[in-house]
Amino acid sequence: MNILVVGNGGREHAICKKLLASPLVSQVYCAPGNQGMIRDGIQSVAIDSLDFSGLAQFAKEKQVSWTFVGPEQPLVLGIVDYFQQQGLAIFGPNQAGAQLEGSKRFAKDFMAKYQIPTADYASFNQLDEAVAYVSGKNYPLVIKADGLAAGKGVVIVNDEPEAIKVLTDMLVNHQFGESSAEVIVEEFLVGEEFSYLALVHRGQIFPLKISQDHKQVYNGDTGPNTGGMGAYCPVPQIPSSVIDRGTKEVLEPTIQGLKAEGIDFSGVLYAGLIATEQGPKVIEFNVRMGDPETQVILEQMSSDLAEVIDTILRGETPQIEWYQDQISLGVVVAAKGYPDTNYVKHIPLPNFPHTTNVQVYFSGVDVAESGELISCGGRIFMVVAKAHTVKEAQKLVYDYLGTLSLPDCHFRTDIGFKAIENKSNES
Template sequence: MGLKVLVIGSGGREHVIAQKLIQSPLVEAVYCAKGNPGMKQDGIRLVDIEEDAHEALIRFAEESQIDWTFVGPEVPLLNGIVDDFEAAGLKIFGPKKAAAMIEGSKDFAKNLMNKYAIPTAAHQTFFDFKQAKEYVERKGAPIVIKADGLAAGKGVVVAETVEQAVDALEDMLEGNRFGASGAKVVVEDFLSGEEFSLLAFVRGTEVYPMTIAQDHKRAFDNDKGPNTGGMGAYSPVPQISQEMVDEAIATVLLPAAEGMVKDGCPFTGILYAGLIATPQGPKVIEFNARFGDPETQVVLQRLTSDLAEIISDLLEGKQPTIDWKQEGFSLGVVVAADGYPNDYDKGAVLPDFTALEDARVYYAGVAESNEQLVSNGGRIYLIEAEGESLAQAQQRVYELLDSKDTAGTFYRTDIGSKAMR
């Protein structure tokens, strides 16, 4: 009998994680709670339980004899789902609530970085609008304003002018735009340079880095428009040197993992460092306590080892074997609903992608209507393809998208282009 595993979450990130797990010869069945209807095309079994219903999820895991559970999104982690599963005697992969605070509070993350000399932008934390405004007026622009807590990727404002910065502060501290998440803000210096995402499997002080990726946060071509959860990604990132990556592992990932053990909140799970390559070396923009979306959809394509075996080994205290492709590129483009990240329509009928040959589709904001998939969220799906070159991977994705009727949706047409200039 093979492994029965449960993935918690419902987006494109969870789709690719579940798909990689189901490809393993060790795995008998992959369940996803709550999942989305697009996942069924890959044989993933949907479980109609919300990700915040911990007791119901624990009951399901016990009754279905789930061997272990993988947590995709940040909200259940910060709600203590790992603590709850472990208290029930169940195996689960992800950080406990105390460790997930590295993502749940920008202030927590900054304090960790200060304490362990992890390179990041100069910054200060404020509760009071007037004090924050005075600081911004003194520092000038460009400057970055961040809501302390979770805001679904939308709580960061890169202010080009002092006026924009003050508006953002007022919005968060006075206007209560993000509720409790924005009752405290971190104001930090603007850093310019190439951004890249460095993820790792972590177990206490053990850090197993992944291939790097680059995400595209802005909604529109040429990095215009509002920040989103991510509009596309590619991996690896040719313009970031291996020396820069090695330095980031040594100065960011290792001290962060070791620091959290020293501070009594050891991290087990996926640690994500959002980094910027500056002339002084890599600096941290943000930490996440889980896989990124859309980076996961391209990074996991590069994994040649068995993901289910890696997670099993990490949970059982064994040394995992983790190998990555050394050649070629993977590129993914997010297709979003018209209007995203603001108000958007739902119900657009999606193209049929069942006969894809050299590309893959990962579903996120979808529902079923009359046996067809329709849009049901801001980011609807991601198309990913591989190529010997980045240009070839990009061409495959866009040729496929251009051949389909994508009415009611939009996508960026320049994912990966910056790396080819």
Template sequence: MGQHILVIGSGGREHAIAYALLRSPLVSKVTVAPGNPGMGRDDIDTVAIDPGDVEALLQFIDEQEVSWVFIGPEQPLIDGLADTLRAHGIQAFGPSKAAAQIEGSKDFAKRLMARHHIPTAAYTTCTSLEEAQDYVRSHGAPIVVKADGLAAGKGVTVAMDEATALDALHDIFVDHKFGKAGASVVLEDYLEGQEFSLMSFVDGRKFWPMPIAQDHKRAYDGDKGPNTGGMGAYSPVPQIGEDTVRTAIDTIVAPTVQAMADEGTPFTGILYAGLIATKDGPQVIEFNARFGDPETQVVLPRLTSDLACAITAIFDGEDPQFTWDESEATIGVVVAAEGYPGTVRTGAPIPSIPTDDSSHVYYAGVARDDSGQLVSSSGRVFLVEQSAPTLKEAQQRVYERLDASPMDGLFYRHDIGAKALNN
């Protein structure tokens, strides 16, 4: 009998992880908690257990003879779910609560980088509105304003003028737009350059980098509109040279992994480095303690080796094998509910997107209505992924699929991949 793997989470990232795991001959079953009903189209089971309900998770793991657990989203990691599972003798792939601080607190991450001379923007941390306003007025714009804690990818404002920065501070400290995530704020120097995402599998002092991707954060075409959790991504990123990636691995990923271990918070799981290629070399914008979303949906389809086998090897203290398709490019376009990232319209019917062996649909914010039909239930609804020999061809084919489908109550960007193709 093969492995039964439990994936924690409910979004497109978890759909992509579960789909990759299910392709392994080692695996007989993948269950996602709580998952979403779109995952069932790929024979992925779901169970209605909230990731915060640890007792219910432990009971399910015991009763269903779960082999090991992959923790997808940031909140359960920051809450210490990996520690709890390990304390009960359950193998869990994901960092400890202490190590997950690298995402849970931007101030923690910035201090770590300062101590170990890891390249990142100069910054200050402020704990009150007045202190932050004074800093902005003395520093001037452009400046980057970040809520210190978790804000679902939306707590960052790149302020090109002072008024925008002060408005962002008002949102954080007065309107409490990001709740407890805004108890303090990190103010950073603005960095010029193209951003890219470099994710790595990590086991203590060892790590295995993945191909890089580039995410599109703004809601609308031409990088207009508010920041979102991500409206699409693509991989590879041809305008970011191999020398830049190698420098990022040597000067950022390697010393960060080493620093975490040296300081008593060794990291095991997925380390996400959000980077920017500046004229002075790559620098860190942010770290996450898990796979990025939507980058996962374009990077994992390029994996040609066995994901479940690799993670099992890490559990066993062995070196995992990772191989990647270098002959194809992959692009993913997020379809979101009207109003996202603000107040969204839910209940929109989900179109049936035609796919083939080179494409896939990963579901996120979907539910079933009274008639059993899939409808939108939150901001980012699904992602259509397309692979092809060139990025241009992948872009053309993914938009042919999307443009041929009814999108009442939904929207998507029409220029994912443009930075590479127009470079």
């Protein structure tokens, strides 16, 4: 098979590499891809992920068996609908299904309608109404931009003045453009967060191993939200009973609810969950693989990903198998200044030694005239290791990072700390 993957980040690098490892696959194309992927034999294609006609034409020319969509924006804008109209096989939800991620208002109203557990909320598009709502509330509260904001449109506010400032930034100052023309104000939920992803097709749900993302920029989960600074998989402190409840109380009623709405959801359903005292509740839905969760989840999968997706697209049931007694852990290296938009750019990157224990997945990279890799984004690359324990995986990743010269870069030094804390508490 020839396979096309849409996107250009570390998530897509990991997906492409896993697909290319399949004996069923002869070529993996990534559009637009990035320069770091090329060293793994992935063919980067200079077509923008929102150029639907260009991508479809390329898929026809290269006799692509099917296309896998990585990022959310093409899905929300209807790439699946376009490809299907062209008679092309593609794995991902249609535009109607992608509303689950494209509009938090849609997602929250949907959950309320189908009794899917989530935080209490209210939505606003006028500042005065929002300010009146947060007046006298119990804090902290969570304020979210309604639309897509690259993982940065969620702010936890600790008092009323902070809430008013964030509401003003979003609704009046258009901090996230059209994405914050409407906002959601939610109760703050307490508990352990985890990401629960599943492959979905024709009403069938095929769960993946759970993972935990580290959204905040600094150690100890402090500082502003980012697109993700690291992750690990699985999450040993989340009991299987909680995961089972996530399946029965979130994934299954979500797919049934979508069907009742006339939406035949296919692709990846990502439930960002929090294990509260009342059980798992939904923080957010995404409709694609997460970044950086993908990089650690796929390291845990012993099955052939290309065979799994191909089987699903044929309407059959895949066998998804996993490595046992293993933990995958990854740390994202970001440019100095990230997640602010004025981060350092064009940082020369070091040589990355090959090692069997550690994988490097590139995201915001380009190539200089000299031929060397340079940074071109906020999140630059991710280092992932697999080991028997979280501590062993941490050591592999951080020892590897210690061998690299990384001026003008920063990364968290505590990825996986909650798993270790919980282990210590148990003993």
